[in-house]
Amino acid sequence: MAKLKLGPLADDKPVKLTIELPDELHKDLVQYGAILGHETAGAPIPPAKLIAPMLERFIATDRGFAKARREKAKPNLEGPEGGEQQD
Numbered sequence: 330m331a332k333l334k335l336g337p338l339a340d341d342k343p344v345k346l347t348i349e350l351p352d353e354l355h356k357d358l359v360q361y362g363a364i365l366g367h368e369t370a371g372a373p374i375p376p377a378k379l380i381a382p383m384l385e386r387f388i389a390t391d392r393g394f395a396k397a398r399r400e401k402a403k404p405n406l407e408g409p410e411g412g413e414q415q416d
């Protein structure tokens with residue numbers, strides 16, 4: 330049995346998006362959904378249900394994004410001009 334990065338999918342409140350995918354990517358998503366469905370629930374999972382968890386996993390494991398997010402969240406300790414903070 331394959332070790333997929335996605336496990337059972339959460340049933341969250343969706344926000345509807347319309348996207349276009351390359352044909353080959355769509356075929357891969359269909360195949361991935363079939364394999365994941367076989368490993369978890371037995372029924373194939375449609376591509377539309379796979380995209381959000383895949384993006385969530387991608388973002389959660391992107392070290393560059395995590396670092397940039399942390400840097401953006403840091404308060405500017407040097408003040409607006411790059412010097413010491415003014416009171």
